[in-house]
Amino acid sequence: MVTRRLRSAVRRSVLFVVALVFVAVGWEIYKALGPEAGGDIFGWRLIPKTNDRVMPHTWEMFAELTRPAIGQQGQLVWHVLLGYSWYTFQMSIAGLIVGTAIGVLLAVLMARFRIVERGLLPYVVVSQTIPLIALAPQVTAIRGSLDWPQWTSAVVLAAFLSFFPVTVSTLRGLQAAPAASLELMSSYAAGWWTTLRKLRFPTAIPYMVPGLKLAGTAAVIGVIVTEITLGGLRGIGYATIDYSQKVTSQPASVYAAVFAAAALGLVMFALVVGCETYVMRNRPQEERG
Secondary structure (H helix, E strand, O other): OHHHHHHHHHHHHHHHHHHHHHHHHHHHHHHHHOOOOOEEEOOEEEEOOOOOOOOOOHHHHHHHOOOEOOOOOOOEHHHHHHHHHHHHHHHHHHHHHHHHHHHHHHHHHHHHOHHHHHHHHHHHHHHOOOOHHHHHHHHHHHHHHHOOOOHHHHHHHHHHHHHHHHHHHHHHHHOOOOHHHHHHHHHOOOOHHHHHHHHHHHHHHHHHHHHHHHHHHHHHHHHHHHHHHHOOOOOHHHHHHHHHOOOOOOHHHHHHHHHHHHHHHHHHHHHHHHHHHHHOOOOOHHHHO
16 A cells, blocks of 8 residues: 555656756747747737747746845855745745635534525635735735734635635535435434534545645735735745846746745645645545546
């Protein structure tokens, strides 16, 4: 079993690296063959420019990570970005935990009371149509009235983005318990909460994992957008704004911040996958699939 999981992990890692190589090769091919000033299709500007300001070479992007960071006492860019990433990571984890707790609670309430599901689920869906940029100032105003630290705004908005996939996936999982198993629990006079703990939640775990994967990356997005919108939080969002101001002289520096944000999203995803592997270690392979 361990060997099979190890082989699966190695295969996924290799495929991920191969995919990155294909992206890099495709980037360089288009840069070499594409129009430097871009182009139109049926009057629409759809063909991207390939000049060095818009599309620097891939090796220039990665070389940017090893250059000294300006105004950072001789530190390299990757080291500075690592510090920014750690700051964003902490708020993302906090937001994911809060969002997961809210999502699971709402799912349990909706699974327990059908009237709650009918009345609340539409509002849960509609909540995700609210622009985060418009919501951030409102959250900040409430935070200011409560005299909370500024980082709590990022945590709240990360939780706001992450609770939705957790709610929907958990609700679906709680409702997926086999009818025969439910009847068996009922025949043993098991109460609803006992059934929830012994049957519904174990059944829901395979459904919750995809939602948690989406929630993890959504939490990172929520924190980064908050940093960009509100300012004052020195995370990856701050680095993106700071490095974008150097786009004229150092266009590759913007992509260095983008790489850091993408890597942080992958780390959050990998954490959920690690938790999945641990929780699902004793389940049949078809349930984990």
